[in-house]
Amino acid sequence: MTALDPIEEYVAALAAALHGPARVKARMLTEARDALTDAAVDIADGGSPDGRAVRQAVDDFGSVEDVAPAFQRELTIAQARHTARRVALIVPFLALTWYVLVIVDHGRGLPYPVEVLTAHVGGVAAAAALLAAASLAATGALARRLPTPRRLPLMVAWTGTAACAAVAISAVTLTTASALAGNGLVSVGVGVLTIASHVRIAASARSCRQCARLPVVAHG
Known part of the structure; x- marks a missing residue:
C-alpha cells in the first residue's frame, strides 16, 4: 500500500463509469490523476503527500458520481x-x-x-x-x-x-x-x-x- 493508492482507486472507479473513445478517455484520466496528485502535494505544503493529504485531495475533487457526468459529456x-x-x-x-x-x-x-x-x-x-x-x-x-x-x-x-x-x-x-x-x-x-x-x-x-x-x- 502507498499513500497515493486512494488516487489510483478513484481514477479506476472513474474509468469504469466513463465510456467513449479510448484515446480521449485515457487523456482525461491522466489529467484527473495529475490534478489529484498536484492537489495532494499542495495540501502537504509541497512535500511528499501522506495518506491524509491524498484523502483530502480526493474528497475535495468530488465523488465519482458527481464528477463523471462532466467528463462523460466531453467523451x-x-x-x-x-x-x-x-x-x-x-x-x-x-x-x-x-x-x-x-x-x-x-x-x-x-x-x-x-x-x-x-x-x-x-x-x-x-x-x-x-x-x-x-x-x-x-x-x-x-x-x-x-x-x-x-x-x-x-x-x-x-x-x-x-x-x-x-x-x-x-x-x-x-x-x-x-x-x-x-x-x-x-x-x-x-x-x-x-x-x-x-x-x-x-x-x-x-x-x-x-x-x-x-x-x-x-x-x-
Missing part, C-alpha cells in the same frame, strides 16, 4: 465526432465504388431493379454522409460559438445505423447481382470492402448510442 461529443467522421469519409467512397460497379456491370446484364435499388440506397447513404458532415461542423468550429444540441450525439448514432443498413443492403444486392452478371472478382472485392466498412461504422455507432444514453452535465 460523448468525442464519440459522436468519431462516428460522424467515419460516416462522412467512408460512405461517399463506398457510394462511388457502387456507382462504378453498376456502370461496369450495366452492359453485362445487371437487372434494372438492382440499379434502381442501388440508386435509392445510395441516396440514403448520401443523406447520412451529409448529416454526418453537418454534425462534425456542429461539434467542431461551431461549438465554440453555439452550444452543442443535447440530442446531437444520439442523432449521429442513428445516422450511423442508417448508413450501416444502406451499406449492408448494397453489399448483398450488388455483389450477388454482379457475380451473376459474370464479374465475380470485382464483386468479391467490393463486397469485402463494403462489409469491412459496415463493421467499422456499426461498432462506432453502437458506442455512440451507449454514450448518448449516459448522464452528462449540460453545457454552459
Whole structure:
C-alpha cells in the first residue's frame, strides 16, 4: 500500500463509469490523476503527500458520481465526432465504388431493379454522409460559438445505423447481382470492402448510442 493508492482507486472507479473513445478517455484520466496528485502535494505544503493529504485531495475533487457526468459529456461529443467522421469519409467512397460497379456491370446484364435499388440506397447513404458532415461542423468550429444540441450525439448514432443498413443492403444486392452478371472478382472485392466498412461504422455507432444514453452535465 502507498499513500497515493486512494488516487489510483478513484481514477479506476472513474474509468469504469466513463465510456467513449479510448484515446480521449485515457487523456482525461491522466489529467484527473495529475490534478489529484498536484492537489495532494499542495495540501502537504509541497512535500511528499501522506495518506491524509491524498484523502483530502480526493474528497475535495468530488465523488465519482458527481464528477463523471462532466467528463462523460466531453467523451460523448468525442464519440459522436468519431462516428460522424467515419460516416462522412467512408460512405461517399463506398457510394462511388457502387456507382462504378453498376456502370461496369450495366452492359453485362445487371437487372434494372438492382440499379434502381442501388440508386435509392445510395441516396440514403448520401443523406447520412451529409448529416454526418453537418454534425462534425456542429461539434467542431461551431461549438465554440453555439452550444452543442443535447440530442446531437444520439442523432449521429442513428445516422450511423442508417448508413450501416444502406451499406449492408448494397453489399448483398450488388455483389450477388454482379457475380451473376459474370464479374465475380470485382464483386468479391467490393463486397469485402463494403462489409469491412459496415463493421467499422456499426461498432462506432453502437458506442455512440451507449454514450448518448449516459448522464452528462449540460453545457454552459
